[in-house]
Amino acid sequence: MSLPVLVSLPVSLAPLASRAEQALRAALGDLEGDARARFEAWPQARRDAWNRVAAVSDFVLQQALRDPCMLLELADSGELEASLGVDELRGQLAQLLADCEDEDDLGRRLRRFRNRQQLRIIWRDIGRQADLVETCRDLSALADACIDLAYHWLYPRHCAQFGTPIGRRSGQAQHMVVLGMGKLGAFELNLSSDIDLIFGYPEGGETEGVKRSLDNQEFFIRLGQRLIKALDAITVEGFVFRTDMRLRPYGSSGALVFSFNALEQYYQDQGRDWERYAMIKARVVGGDPLAGAQLLEMLRPFVYRRYLDFSAIEALRSMKQLIQQEVRRKGMADNIKLGAGGIREVEFIAQAFQLIHGGRDLSLQQRPLLKVLATLAGQGYLPAPVVEELREGYEFLRYTEHALQAIDDRQTQMLPDSDQDRARVAFMLGFDSWEAFHERLMHWRERVDWHFRQVIADPDEDQGGEPDEVIGGEWLPLWEDAQDEEAACRQLAEAGFADAAQARQRLAGLRNGNQVRAMQRLGRERLDAFIPRLLAQTVEHDDPDLVLERVLPLVEAVARRSAYLVLLTENPGALQRLLSLCAASPWIAEQIARFPLLLDELLNEGRLFKPPQAPELAAELRERLTRIPEDDLEQQMEALRHFKLAHGLRVAASEIAGTLPLMKVSDYLTWLAEAILEQVLALAWRQCVAKYGTPRRADGSACDPDFIIVGYGKVGGIELGHGSDLDLVFIHDGDPQAETDGAKAIDGAQFFTRLGQRIIHLLTAQTNSGQLYEVDMRLRPSGASGLLVSSLGAFQRYQQNEAWTWEHQALVRARVLVGCPRVGKAFEAVRAEVLGAERDLDRLRTEVSEMRAKMRDNLGTSATAAGTAANAFEAAVPFDLKQDAGGIVDIEFMVQYAALAWSREYPELLEFTDNIRILEGLERVGLLPGEDAMLLQEVYKAYRSAAHRQALQKQPGVVSGDQFHAERRSVLRIWQALGLS
Structure with a gap:
């Protein structure tokens, strides 16, 4: 939504504005000098703004009356209406703390700075000079500056008292890392947020430089306590930020600070689902930023699983149920954060997709909710109209939250019950009356709650049945072997199985197999919930025997990775598509059983049956790989393989569904190979240049890359099929004799040979996701006995003087797939010359x-x-x-x-x-x-x-x-x- 509009101050609030102005004039009159004259000189627009802000925000009025000079200074400098950058805000505080004398003085200066900036931020928010994102960014940047500069003020003084903490392994001085969680981590603080922090330090060891050393943990615990006091303690000046440390390992009963190893061990062994949810938004907000980046990288596997993790929905659903119970118990239906259709539901929707898909889709590994929502639309996880409604609803709720908190700088999300505060909130949201505002609020809460239930709701409830009526429940006794053989076979036969005994035997084989017997309790519960659903959908097919035969190997393959069972349980549409595809094609059934990550493709029906065109295909792969660090070869290879498997499945599904005719199937499979080869060549080139340096052309200039991959056979003729190998020939136009310019220099011929070897390795190496392609290089000059990579000149001479007729036949279907355009044109000229030669x-x-x-x-x-x-x-x-x-x-x-x-x-x-x-x-x-x-x-x-x-x-x-x-x-x-x- 756009910024709430400014409406005229309602009659009911006019007396508040009048009293506020009188009180400010009185406070200014008590001051020496020209303070009152400075106020009188304000332009009318600022005077009107003062009336609006003072009428609705008791906090702003109190701060102005307590320190009227601060208000005048803000106004005279222009800062009152100004947008301050992160560095500018930090610079002001750093200057303020430069001559700070002691911790009491530190606390005073921090609080005064915070109150000054809080007044400015609320003024700009109510006056519509800042939108939601800017207000949240300002508040978060204010918190960052206060946390980090307070820490860096305290640290040297703490070291002087207790010694400098030294890492036992590295021998280096240690700094603490402060992680900001929740809204602080995502730059989403509200007008009266507390801040959730976690403290860590890199290594164990002891302090040095004092007579009596301290263990590093004890050093940082004491330092953390001093930092919390500087921020959280309530004094006559107020507080800086309420500080909550309960998100740390073991909560309030755990140590205040943990080493990185202890943190990693805790989250690996004991981390709970809600802690994964919290860690999504973790960000380094203070201390050592380099060590903090290392810590976040260590914790990333805990947050983002490499596989599709639909168990996250179970966890979020459980969390929501607990919240709903608390809301009902405490009568908080009017809580716009925790109640139905509240802020938390939008956050749960976004974070459900992040936890499920974020391990594989790196675009979801980001903190700000609005950016995550945009990604969900851009990547096709949610329809754009749904995301637009969620965004508008979320922004309306957050603007409402800010209005509630602007009144008295109080952390509340409860709608007010006094007429005065209701009038204030309606005014701040741009409505003439509370009734008009409340009607709009309830509209957005209903829309948010509806979308929330589509994503998070239990699939059993989706069917409109009773909560205890489980889909496929009639099949549970058969699966659990709770009925005799005759009754089981009769049930199967009546449901449409041609060979009921065989079907029962297949189910028994799965139930009693090693994979299922070795499952842990949670996994077995998930399997028991899934099989009745599977059977209920299987019997809807014309040939349930065939469907069961093809699907059960997949179930057995994923039994130990039960998150995949949750995926299918949570998504009846995906299960339906799985059964239809397996019924149509054993090849697809085998592919999914070998690579269960392909189940992800079944979630989006529109995407499954509509593969992208060639430019979008190449762009999608480039985008995926740019999110992976260049030195992470393993993840790059996995990304390439997953991309190929996923798009191969889409093409096969489209072919089966009849949405893609034969010629288009071959086109897509060929485009897919070309997109992959483009990235494999780029990856191999970077690796070889990094190791050996850049090869040279005959004129001495650098190659870039002066190398092409030529496709023969099916890939050359744009006729690839499912499982086709690639007939390839590598050609370069560098100087074979000239050495590369790297530290480990080799001649050009060696360089291009190793480049070719690297390409073949990247294409054929077996990983967890299989290999990309089988590669056949026998069509190169002189076949298997020839050089792996030919120079363009050698290729031309061979084709003109030595090649057999069948090799010229093969050249008819040869075309440049990827590589240097200049060399590609030269190859085309050679091909035309060779094929156009006069013949008998x-x-x-x-x-x-x-x-x-x-x-x-x-x-x-x-x-x-x-x-x-x-x-x-x-x-x-x-x-x-x-x-x-x-x-x-x-x-x-x-x-x-x-x-x-x-x-x-x-x-x-x-x-x-x-x-x-x-x-x-x-x-x-x-x-x-x-x-x-x-x-x-x-x-x-x-x-x-x-x-x-x-x-x-x-x-x-x-x-x-x-x-x-x-x-x-x-x-x-x-x-x-x-x-x-």
């Missing part, structure tokens, strides 16, 4: 025919002489879609023959590398009748579509011999018409 057509036909005959002999169906025998069209014998006569390779060889035979005369035939568009070109230049060209295109697509279906069914590319009769005969007819035999 009789010899060419003979060589192409002989190569095809060898392939049929070695790879075709032996029982039918590769589809040429009389029995080739019988149902009992198989037809190999790729290798048998009339199949895919015959079409490919005809296209390659035509390109080699006629591209000298018609160079436009070399424009494309895919068979479909080359066939279009042959028709366009009149080398192939239109009906034949179209026929070959349609047959080629039909064959490839069948091969894709077979792949998704985990079957080889072979169908029964009674299929594709007309297509096979037509292909052979055109083959012979071209003079091939």
